Amino acid sequence: MSLWDYANPKKFVETTTPLLPWIGGAAVGLVVLSLVWGFFFTPEAERFGSTVKILYVHVPSALMAINAWLMMLVASLIWLVRRHHVSALAAKAAAPVGVAMTVIALATGAIWGQPTWGTWWVWDPRLTSFLILFLFYLGYIALWEAIEDPDAAADLTSVLCMVGSVFAILSRYAVRFWNQGLHQGTSVPMATGGRTVSDVYFVPLLLAMAGFVLLFVWLVLLRTTAEIRVRRTSALATRARRAAEARS
Numbered sequence: 001m002s003l004w005d006y007a008n009p010k011k012f013v014e015t016t017t018p019l020l021p022w023i024g025g026a027a028v029g030l031v032v033l034s035l036v037w038g039f040f041f042t043p044e045a046e047r048f049g050s051t052v053k054i055l056y057v058h059v060p061s062a063l064m065a066i067n068a069w070l071m072m073l074v075a076s077l078i079w080l081v082r083r084h085h086v087s088a089l090a091a092k093a094a095a096p097v098g099v100a101m102t103v104i105a106l107a108t109g110a111i112w113g114q115p116t117w118g119t120w121w122v123w124d125p126r127l128t129s130f131l132i133l134f135l136f137y138l139g140y141i142a143l144w145e146a147i148e149d150p151d152a153a154a155d156l157t158s159v160l161c162m163v164g165s166v167f168a169i170l171s172r173y174a175v176r177f178w179n180q181g182l183h184q185g186t187s188v189p190m191a192t193g194g195r196t197v198s199d200v201y202f203v204p205l206l207l208a209m210a211g212f213v214l215l216f217v218w219l220v221l222l223r224t225t226a227e228i229r230v231r232r233t234s235a236l237a238t239r240a241r242r243a244a245e246a247r248s
Contacts (some may be wrong), residue, residue: 030211068098093223136164
């Protein structure tokens, strides 16, 4: 069986629907476990005190805010090349989830930054590019809502997604591109294998990241299946209306 078989909306819904309760349960379980572990069973940091524990929300949400856009980019490119409607609907479904993750990351970053830096916000490259990414999320959703023809909306939002990907990449690597600003580098750099997080915080942080990834996957699958059903219902209603008009 080819991966492209799941581009068929019916096959996609039939495959994902039984998996949704399991993915959702695992996501909620990991998120709750990591937050309880991190907030109640890890010590205060010597430098940052109890505020360090906000990393269990801030780091995973920031990670998913960026990776959600990159997932939308891949789905948009598949739509532009292969014209698979499921990929376009998956990108559309991911955008509100990405917005939520971005808002959480911005809010927790401000709460964390105030006692750490002495300010709620600084216009350093990483934070600025992250804020611009948030605006692209809003523009992406607004563009979907503004265009009635679904295929035209998918085309234009795919182009917007490619442009916005510049800021997703900058949000991820701005600290490397510009060696300035208050924002620290990545706490868990996957490419190098090094990390700046102490062992006592590392395991619950990994669990939180895994939980947020599963939460994102669950919400996107849930919203994609809903989008497919809405599209199918709309097509059936249009067909019935045209048949009624033909009879009259």
